[in-house]
Amino acid sequence: MTSPIDIEGGGASVVVDGAPGPETKSEPVKLAGRSPGQLMWLRFKRDRTGVICAVVVIGYFVVALLAPLLVKLSGTDPYTLYGQDPTYADKPVLDEFGLPLGYLGGVSGDHWFGVEPQYGRDLYAMLLYGMRTSLYMALGITVLIMVTGILIGLIGGYFGGRTDYWIGRGTDFFLSFPQQLFFIAFMPVVTSFFVNPREETPTYFRALAMLIVLWLLGWMGMARLVRSTVLSLREREFVEAAKVSGASPWRIVRKEILPNVVTPILVQFTYQLPSTILSIAFLSFAGVGFVEPTPDWGRLFAAGARYAEQDPAFMFFPGVALVIFVLCFNLLGDSVRDAFDPKSGR
Amino acid sequence: MLQFIIRRTVGAFVTLFLIGAATFFLFVAAPSDYASLACGKDCSPQRLADIREALGLNLPLAQQFWDFMSGIVTGRDFPTGHCSAPCLGVSFYSGDMVWSTIMDRFPLTLTLTAGGAIVFLVIGIGAGMIAAYRRGTLVDKVATGASMVLSSFQIYFLGPIVLTVLVYSTGWMEDPRYVPLTEDPVGWFVGMSIPVCVMATIFTAQYTRMARSSMIEQLAEDHVRTARAKGMSRRYVFLRYAWRGSLIPIVTVLGIDVSSMLGGAVVTELTFSLQGIGRLAVDGAVNKDLPLTMGVMLFGAFFILVINILTDITYAWIDPRIRLS
Numbered sequence: 001m002t003s004p005i006d007i008e009g010g011g012a013s014v015v016v017d018g019a020p021g022p023e024t025k026s027e028p029v030k031l032a033g034r035s036p037g038q039l040m041w042l043r044f045k046r047d048r049t050g051v052i053c054a055v056v057v058i059g060y061f062v063v064a065l066l067a068p069l070l071v072k073l074s075g076t077d078p079y080t081l082y083g084q085d086p087t088y089a090d091k092p093v094l095d096e097f098g099l100p101l102g103y104l105g106g107v108s109g110d111h112w113f114g115v116e117p118q119y120g121r122d123l124y125a126m127l128l129y130g131m132r133t134s135l136y137m138a139l140g141i142t143v144l145i146m147v148t149g150i151l152i153g154l155i156g157g158y159f160g161g162r163t164d165y166w167i168g169r170g171t172d173f174f175l176s177f178p179q180q181l182f183f184i185a186f187m188p189v190v191t192s193f194f195v196n197p198r199e200e201t202p203t204y205f206r207a208l209a210m211l212i213v214l215w216l217l218g219w220m221g222m223a224r225l226v227r228s229t230v231l232s233l234r235e236r237e238f239v240e241a242a243k244v245s246g247a248s249p250w251r252i253v254r255k256e257i258l259p260n261v262v263t264p265i266l267v268q269f270t271y272q273l274p275s276t277i278l279s280i281a282f283l284s285f286a287g288v289g290f291v292e293p294t295p296d297w298g299r300l301f302a303a304g305a306r307y308a309e310q311d312p313a314f315m316f317f318p319g320v321a322l323v324i325f326v327l328c329f330n331l332l333g334d335s336v337r338d339a340f341d342p343k344s345g346r
Numbered sequence: 347m348l349q350f351i352i353r354r355t356v357g358a359f360v361t362l363f364l365i366g367a368a369t370f371f372l373f374v375a376a377p378s379d380y381a382s383l384a385c386g387k388d389c390s391p392q393r394l395a396d397i398r399e400a401l402g403l404n405l406p407l408a409q410q411f412w413d414f415m416s417g418i419v420t421g422r423d424f425p426t427g428h429c430s431a432p433c434l435g436v437s438f439y440s441g442d443m444v445w446s447t448i449m450d451r452f453p454l455t456l457t458l459t460a461g462g463a464i465v466f467l468v469i470g471i472g473a474g475m476i477a478a479y480r481r482g483t484l485v486d487k488v489a490t491g492a493s494m495v496l497s498s499f500q501i502y503f504l505g506p507i508v509l510t511v512l513v514y515s516t517g518w519m520e521d522p523r524y525v526p527l528t529e530d531p532v533g534w535f536v537g538m539s540i541p542v543c544v545m546a547t548i549f550t551a552q553y554t555r556m557a558r559s560s561m562i563e564q565l566a567e568d569h570v571r572t573a574r575a576k577g578m579s580r581r582y583v584f585l586r587y588a589w590r591g592s593l594i595p596i597v598t599v600l601g602i603d604v605s606s607m608l609g610g611a612v613v614t615e616l617t618f619s620l621q622g623i624g625r626l627a628v629d630g631a632v633n634k635d636l637p638l639t640m641g642v643m644l645f646g647a648f649f650i651l652v653i654n655i656l657t658d659i660t661y662a663w664i665d666p667r668i669r670l671s
Binding site for chain 2: 172173176177178179180181182184185186187188189278281282285286287288301302304305308309312315318319322323324326327330331
């Protein structure tokens with residue numbers, strides 16, 4: 001955790017470390033204090049699992065970002081029905097039962113991860129586009145959850161008393177909702193705020209509805225965490241000192257408290273993001289999130305469960321990709337936590 | 347102790363009431379137009395007006411809310427017939443009483459959650475304890491590694507794999523199905539074993555890790571060290587001193603996890619095509635069957651609150667300090 005001295009000179013200390021001045025020899029430079037951020041970075045770099053996982057996770061985001069380009073390389077797209085479209089009749093991908101020809105769900109030079117049974121859509125294209133949908137939506141929702149949680153937690157923790165009591169009760173109330181059931185149930189209600197229930201819902205309204213639902217029922221963990229951290233900081237001497245010297249509440253929150261809650265927030269972020277991704281996948285899997293033909297990670301699993309008996313290989317690539325992703329994210333979260341707080345240990 | 351239970355129960359009812367209010371106003375007062383959804387696909391203005399009248403949608407909102415809430419306690423009369431005591435309304439889609447539909451489906455979900463909880467608590471805590479007892483050995487490393495990997499598997503991925511291996515390609519087991527326990531206990535057990543185990547897997551992995559770290563923490567406590575120092579055997583200290591203390595964080599998390607267990611049951615039901623509460627919620631949402639969705643949600647909230655009270659009582663029983671606060 002950041003010590004008060006570091007916060008006061010936050011910007012300055014980095015400059016001192018980074019530019020030791022021409023006249024100082026190497027000896028004093030080595031002794032120069034490192035900012036907590038640098039210490040954390042050093043500890044993190046030593047953790048090989050953490051670094052590998054960070055690379056993998058970043059890799060996923062890059063792949064998702066470049067999805068259109070990478071899919072173009074394979075010469076496919078996620079919407080064409082290669083099994084039904086007469087343009088592709090000379091290159092059959094499905095047999096007469098609608099199952100992929102060839103091994104492992106029809107893996108071939110044209111269709112790198114095979115094709116979907118029945119329709120013959122390209123799985124590689126669907127997976128990459130699906131990852132793009134899921135990852136970037138999850139990123140947006142997680143940031144929103146974080147900001148809301150931090151704000152509410154800060155207000156509750158800093159002002160305390162009656163404000164804190166009512167915010168706490170509100171948080172408890174939101175926590176007592178059966179989350180996943182409510183995700184499902186609120187989707188049509190939230191959608192109905194934007195579109196007439198009689199009409200077809202456009203995809204971006206579905207995305208917006210998902211965002212609202214996940215956001216509304218997702219901020220509580222963050223708020224509680226920030227509140228408890230702030231509560232313990234509020235009584236610390238450096239905050240008292242700032243108060244005595246006449247700093248405004250806003251200044252105290254911004255300069256004294258926020259820098260100290262960055263650590264738990266970052267750790268929580270690395271746990272929140274994969275869980276948001278899984279929630280989006282859950283909604284689409286249940287059939288209330290994205291629907292045909294929007295490519296989405298969760299929808300691939302719904303299709304996979306449908307085809308499990310005839311074509312179990314369909315599930316292979318999306319599933320393995322998801323397992324590796326979640327595993328790496330969890331390991332990364334542990335590494336980040338260890339790097340910030342070496343005491344916690346494993 | 348009694349006072350503690352009463353306080354928690356009253357709190358739970360207040361929460362339930364608030365959840366009911368929130369759902370009611372979101373569903374009925376939202377611009378989703380309750381009546382036109384109830385009316386169905388081809389809806390004449392006359393029929394729409396009739397439905398508005400029948401559902402009491404022309405009454406003031408507060409009156410509607412009161413009717414809904416009192417209906418849950420005392421029952422309610424619709425033009426279509428009487429809806430007895432815990433009245434949650436009538437499904438738009440099937441025309442059945444929501445409460446009886448839920449009661450039909452609930453045993454399956456209860457089997458999944460309760461069965462899953464037993465499986466993951468026994469295996470998870472057991473494995474975690476053994477890993478902590480043999481910390482640093484191969485056993486510990488295997489348990490930690492396996493739980494790390496398994497906790498990254500999702501039910502909707504693991505389920506089809508298990509089905510492919512055990513059912514479709516080898517035929518060792520039959521497709522999962524639900525037979526009521528009272529009719530055929532063996533069939534119930536065999537039919538539900540795959541879904542219950544698949545659902546429990548992720549939780550098992552999480553609880554293994556948690557039990558392990560909680561146990562290791564307990565073993566570092568002063569009273570454990572003292573017990574060891576006065577010459578008690580390691581095993582005795584482990585089973586008598588550390589075990590009980592290490593349960594406290596687990597029970598806490600268990601209480602929080604009830605909601606995600608219900609979520610897990612939803613995914614499991616969808617993965618294995620079982621007809622439980624979760625499937626009901628999804629059907630309600632997809633068909634825009636508002637009374638059904640509302641009923642399922644209230645029931646889910648009620649279920650979670652009941653379990654939470656039970657957890658709190660267990661918690662107070664394990665740790666006397668809680669009772670006094």
